[in-house]
Amino acid sequence: ETGVTQTPRHLVMGMTNKKSLKCEQHLGHNAMYWYKQSAKKPLELMFVYSLEERVENNSVPSRFSPECPNSSHLFLHLHTLQPEDSALYLCASSHPLYPVGTIYFGEGSWLTVV
Amino acid sequence: QKEVEQNSGPLSVPEGAIASLNCTYSDRGSQSFFWYRQYSGKSPELIMFIYSNGDKEDGRFTAQLNKASQYVSLLIRDSQPSDSATYLCAVNSRARAQAGTALIFGKGTTLSVSS
16 A cells, blocks of 8 residues: 555546546645656656645646645546546655655556547 | 656666666755656656765665766666666755655666566
């Protein structure tokens, strides 16, 4: 068990659908992240929440909408996605103080847009 | 210049050999350095982190940091086929960490250990 749980693990959705990815962390961390990992590309940071406040948004299209209702939960709402959005979406969490910057990943949600 | 650079490989070594994985970074303010391992189809898992110049050993793994050269490496001794994976280098700074911002990752180096 990683301490960071993501659901669903696999999702297939049409371009007109609306779905959400959910992440829950059990580590007592106060920062949470969404990363995207496409084939043959490095991990791309999408969003960062610290103490439930969004502190970073790396030019992500508006069809991706994050939500962080509390420090343990993070959502990524998806709507009108494109086939190129098919990827592994990784949630992660961290404690900012020690070890500095260490993040722990969930097992990821494989998204296929058809 | 990319923030974190790694040779994508693949790096191929025979079983029992030492695998050497290298990473350079551009931000001189970087203070913490991480190595993650990612098996195909899985999420990255933390192997080691290092803050100070020099070597840090953990079992078969040794992380080496040279801040003057902005260089960090990972040595894997007695490489095993189960070490075959992609190894990701990541860096952060205290300022970024306290602001709640995240690690910057390299593209990763694929290691293949043959039996």
